[in-house]
Amino acid sequence: MTRGLFVFFLVLSFVEIGHAIPQAPSSDGAVFVAYFWRAKPGQADAYGNYIKTVAEPIDENARRAGVFEEVRTVTPAAGTTTDWTHLRIFRLKNAAAADALGAGLDAATARVVSDEAQRKANSERSATMRDLVRREVWTELR
Secondary structure (H helix, E strand, C coil), rough: CCHHHHHHHHHHHHHHHHHCCCCCCCCCCCCEEEEEEEECCHHHHHHHHHHHHHHHHHHHHHHHHCCCCCEEEEEECCCCCCCCEEEEEEECCCCHHCCHHHHHHHHHHHHCCCHHHHHHHHHHHHHHEEEEEEEEEECCCC
């Protein structure tokens, strides 16, 4: 009986230890890249318009090219205090796709806005409207 209890508690201790060890994120599941942006004072509407008129056509081109699966832009609900005004979340197939997101968006930008001077002007314009708060990468709970 004592030996049986010992084995039982030994097995139980391994089960508990197994649950306490953090698991590395899977590299084969969906990955989300989140960009938190803060519009400069008085620029929230202008930045929202910039997203709709400049960024979304580029995003759609990149999505059709397989760079990412989906993108959502959200803003905080009224009365919510955050350090950001616009959150853009890209859903990607896996970690490798997340690593390639920047290059894929750059390539889509070149396809959609073929004039280099206009690309530079768009970049300078966006810099007057918003600042990057942070970039986060998340994995899907599996």
